[in-house]
Amino acid sequence: NPYYFIFPIIGILITLLIKRFLKEKVGEGVPFALFAISRKNGILSPQKMYDSVITAIFTVGFGGSVGLEGPAVGTGAAIGSNLGRAMHINYRNRILLMSCASAGAIASIFNAPIAAIIFTIEIFSLDLTFSSLIPLLLSSISGAVTSILLQGDDHLIYYQLLTGFRIQDLPYYMLLGIFTALASVYFTRTYMFVDQQFNKIKNPRSRVLIGAGILGVLIFLVPPLYGEGYETTNSLLNGNLIEVVDQSLLNEFTDFEYFSLLLILGLIFTKAIATSVTMSAGGVGGVFAPSLFTGASLGFLFSRTINDLNLGQIPESTFALVGMAGLMAGVLHAPLTAVFMIAEITGGYELFLPLMIVSAVSFLISRHFLPYSFYTHELAKKGDLLTHNKDQVVLRLLNLKKIVEKNFSVVKPGMSLRKLIDVVSRSPRNIFPVVNDDGKLVGILTLDDIRSFMFDKALYDALVVAELMSSPPEVVNIEEEMDEVMKKFQDTGAWNLPVVDYNRRYIGFISKSKMFSVYRRKLIEFTA
Template sequence: MILAALIGFTAGLGAVLIKNLTHLIQLLLEGEFISNYHNAFYFIFPVIGIAITLLIIKYGIRNSVGHGIPSTLYAISKMKGIMKPYQMYASLLTAPITVGFGGSVGLEGPTVATGASLGSNISRLFNMNQATRTLLIGCAAAGAMSSIFKAPIAAIVFAIEVFSLDLTLASLLPLLLASVSAILTSYFFFGSEIILPFTLKDSFEISDVPYYILLGVIAALCSIYFTRVYFRINKLFKRIKSPLHRLLIGGGSLGILVYLIPPLYGEGYDVINNLLQEDYLKAMGNTFFNAYFDNFWVVISLLFGLIIFKIVATSLTFNAGGIGGIFAPVLFMGSTMGHCFALFINHLNILKSPLSTSNFTLVGMAGLMAGVLQAPLTAIFLIAELTHGYELFVPLMITAAISFMITTRFLPHSVYTMELAARGELITHNKDQAVLTLMDINQVIETNFIKLKLGMTLGEIIHNGVVKSSRNIFPVVDDKNSFMGILLLDDIRAIMFDKSLYDSVKIDELMQSAPDVIDADKDGAREIMKKFQDSDAWNLPVVSSNKYMGFVSKSKLLTAYRKKLIEVTV
C-alpha cells in the first residue's frame, strides 16, 4: 500500500515534468526571437523536434525508446515486469521535444511509460515478486492518467482494462491509493487547471438516442480506419532502413500536412476546446479558407479533413523518429468526428430541436476511444469525469458499446496490443492465456537426450545410445545437427538382442517422424500446449532453424504452468 502511494506520487511527478517541459518548449518557440517567423515557418518545427529527438536517442540514451504503452505491455508479458532504468527518463527527455516542437502525437503514452518504469524499478528495489511488480506497474499507469486528466476513477479503470489487471480488493486498494496520490500531486503543481475545461450546457434528450446509435456505428468505422492506416504507414516505413531517410521522408511529409492543415500541429487539445466552444476560426487556425467560414460546407469539409489526416500526421511523426502516444490523437479525431456529425444532422433540418454539438463532440471522443483503444469503460468514465458529472452517461454507454462491438468484430486487438498479439506475447484477462504468455519455454527444454546420427548401425545404436541413456526416446540428426526424426526404444525392442543384425540394420530403417515438432523461434506456450493436445505425445522435439535443441515433456510443461499460475495469482 505504501509503495502504491509512493509510485502514484512519482508517476504524478513524472506527468508534471513531461507536461511542464513541453509547455516550456512551446513557450520558447512563441517567444520574441521566433514570434516574427512562427506563422511563416511553424511547419518546419516538427521536423526540427524529431531530428533533436533522434540525436538524443542516438548519442544520449543509446537505447531504443519504444512506444509507451506497447513497450510496457511487452515488459509485463515477456520481461517479468522488469523495465530497464533508462526507460525512467527516456520518454521524459524525448516526448516533450517531439510534442513541444509540434509533433502530431500525445504525451499520455510516454507519461505512462515513464511512470511504469519508475514503478518497475521501485518494486525491484524493494524485492517485490512478479505479481506485485505487475500490480505496481498498473498503479503507475493509473497515477499517470489520473495526474494528466484529473480523472482518478477513469485512471483506475484504464489500468484494469489496458493492463489486464485482476479486479480484486487486493488490486483495487493499491490502484486507488496510487490514483489519489497522483491527482494530489497534479493539484499541488497545477491547481484546478485541466486539459479539457468544459462543463455541460445541454442535457441529454431521449429523442437523440437514434443519433447516438448512428454515431457509435460511425465511430467504429473511424476506429477501423485509424488502426489500418496506422499500421499501413508503419509497414511502408519499415522498408526504409536509414533513419535519415525516414526523417526526411516522414518529417517532410508531416511538414507539408501541417502547412496545409495547421490544426494537425501538436497534441490538438486547443482544437478540441475550441470545437466545444464552436469557435471555428481558432480551431482551424490560419488557413486559406478563413474568409469562407460562413459557408457550412467549407466548415464540414475542413473538419472532415482533420478526421482523415490526423492519423496520417500521427503515423508520420512516429515513423520519422518522434516519441509520443496515440491517446491525444484519438481524442482529437473523436471530438472532430462527433462535432462534424452533429453539424451535418442539424444542417438537414429534420429535427424539431437541433443536436447539441458539444455533447456529440464529447461522446464522439468516447466512441473512438472505445474502438481504437478497445477500452470502452475507460472512455465512458473519462468523459463523464471530464464533464464533472454523469449527465451524458447513457449516450456515452450507447456509443461506446456499439463502437466497441463493431470494431472488435473486424479488429480483435487494439492499436496497443495488435503487434504483441500477433507474436503471442499479449497478456489478457483470460487467466489461462495470461499464464501461457508469461511462461518461458527455454526453461522447460531438456537437453539430456543422447543424439543418434544418420547412418548408424543397430550395434552403434545399442552401444552409443541405449546403454548410455535412461531415456526411451532418441533424437536423430545429420552431420550438421539438423533434426531428422526420432527413434523409440519400442522400435528396436524386438531386435536389440539379435547380434546378427547389429551390422546390417541401419537407423534409417528404424527411425520415424516425430508426432510434431516445436519451433523455438515461432511457437509460444499456447501453441506448444496445442501440439501436445493434438499429437497425444508425451515428449516433443524442439528445433531452432531446423537445428536440434532438445525435448519438452508434457509433465515438465504442466509443472511449469502450475508454478507460473501460483506465481502470478499470489
C-alpha cells in the same frame, strides 16, 4: 505563420538527435510496457523511466501532432517495474506495481482516478481482485491529488454541461457511434499504412526529411493540427467554431455556407495523417490527445450537419463530447475507459447513458474491422500480446529454452544393433534421438522399438538403427510459443517431443510432465 512549418521539423530533428545518444529503441511507451508484461516478466530497463517522456516533450512542444499521455503511462510503468526489481518482488506484484504507476500517471494528467484504474485493467489486461484494487485506488487518488496541488484548477479540457441526455436523441447517438467506429478504423489503418510506407525508406535521413517536411506543410496549411490540439478540442466543446476557423489560411472563405463544416471534415482526415507522419518520421508521442481531438471534431461535425439540414435539433457541444468517447473506445479498444474518462474530466456524469451507447457501438464495430487496438496490433502480429486468458498468460511466461532436456543419448543411423544395445545399457532415458552427421534429426528410437530384437544375438550385426527408427509424432521448433507446444502434445498424445532449430538440427527433448511441473510453479507465482 512560417513557424508552423519550421517548428515541427526542429522538434523531430531534436528528438532523433536525443535518440542517437540512447542505447535502446525509444517509442510511445505503452506498447513497450505491454511487451515487457508479456515477454520480459514485467522488466523494463532504467532508460525507459525517462527516454519516451523527454523525447515526447520536444516532439509535442515543437508542434508534433501527438499527445504526451502515452509516454507518461510508459514512464510510469517503467518506474513501477524498476521499483519492483529493486524490491525483488514476484511477477504478479511487479505487474501490479507497473499498473499502479501507470494509473497514477493517467489520474494526474486528466484528474480521472476511476478511469485510470479501468485503463490499467483494459489496456494492461490486469485481473482485478480485491488485493489489487486497493493499491490501484491509492495510486490513482495520489496522482489526482498531487496534480491538483501542483496545478490547481488548471484542466486540459474545459466543458460546461448545458443539455443532458434526452431520449429523443437516442437514434442520433447510435448513429454517432457508427461514425466514430468508422473514424477509428480510418485512424488506425492510416497509421498502419503510413508507418509501412515510411519503413520502406531505408535511409534514416531521408525518412526524417520527408516526414518532417510533410508534417510542416500540413501544420502550415492547417494550424489546428499543431501539437496535442486541446485548444481546438476546447473550442469545439464550447461551440466556438469561429476560433477554429480563424486559424485556417482559408478563413477568407467563411462566407461560403458550408465552409466551416468542410474545414472540420478536413481536420478529421488530416489529424490521422499528421499523427501518423509524426510518429513514423521519428517523433515520439501517444494517441490519447489525437483521438480526443478527432472525436470532438467528428461529434461537432455530425451534430452541426444534423442541425443545418433541419433533420433535428441536437446539442452540438454534447455530441462533440460524446464523440470523444467514441473515438477513444474505437482506437484504444477501451470502451469503459472512454466512458469514465470523458465523464470524469468534464463532469458530464449526466451523460453516462449516451457515453455508454456511443462507446459500445464504436467498440463493437471497430473491433469487427480491427481485432486489435492501436496499441496491440503490432504485438498481436508478432504473437507477443497478453490477454485475460490466465492459462495463455502463464504459458507465454514459460521459456522453452529453459525447459528443454538434453540428457539423451544420441545415436547415428548407421549404428549397429550391437552398439545400440551398449548405448541403451548406459543411458538414463528410454528415448534415443537419431541424428545424422550434420546434426539433423532424422528419427527417434524407443525401447519398445528394439525390445523384440535385444536378446537375438544373431541380429546384433545384421540390423542398423536406420532400420529400427521411426518418425516422431511431432517436432518442436526451439522458437515456438509454448501454447503451440501444448497443442502439439494434445494433438499427438505424446509425453516427449524432440526439439530442433530452424535447420532441423537436434537440440533436445521437451517432456509433458516437466512442462506441467514448470507451468504449475509459474501459475502459483502468477496468482499468489
